[in-house]
Amino acid sequence: MPDSWFYLPNTPWTLDTKGAFSLDSRDFPPDSTDYLPPQVLGEGWKETLETPIIEDIISNVNEQLPHPSVENYFDAFKFYYENDAFKIFKA
Numbered sequence: 001m002p003d004s005w006f007y008l009p010n011t012p013w014t015l016d017t018k019g020a021f022s023l024d025s026r027d028f029p030p031d032s033t034d035y036l037p038p039q040v041l042g043e044g045w046k047e048t049l050e051t052p053i054i055e056d057i058i059s060n061v062n063e064q065l066p067h068p069s070v071e072n073y074f075d076a077f078k079f080y081y082e083n084d085a086f087k088i089f090k091a
Contacts, residue, residue: 006054007037007045015074021051048081060086 003026008019020037028035039045049057054077061068061076072089079087
């Protein structure tokens, strides 16, 4: 599985916040930053979560909620980023 990360601006995030995934760093020389989205170096965007973790968050939300909303996924993403744990939704 590619080793890519999701990057977001270093500002408070909303559903309208744009992000970008990196390319797989293993495909580039060790001293290269060419795999990073241009916003990382140019605008100070920060690394958030790896692609497989984001996929796990989506699966976890789908297991807990019969009809999850975009807000549910967003809240679960932020919760995992801040707590390194899955959000438990109340039934």
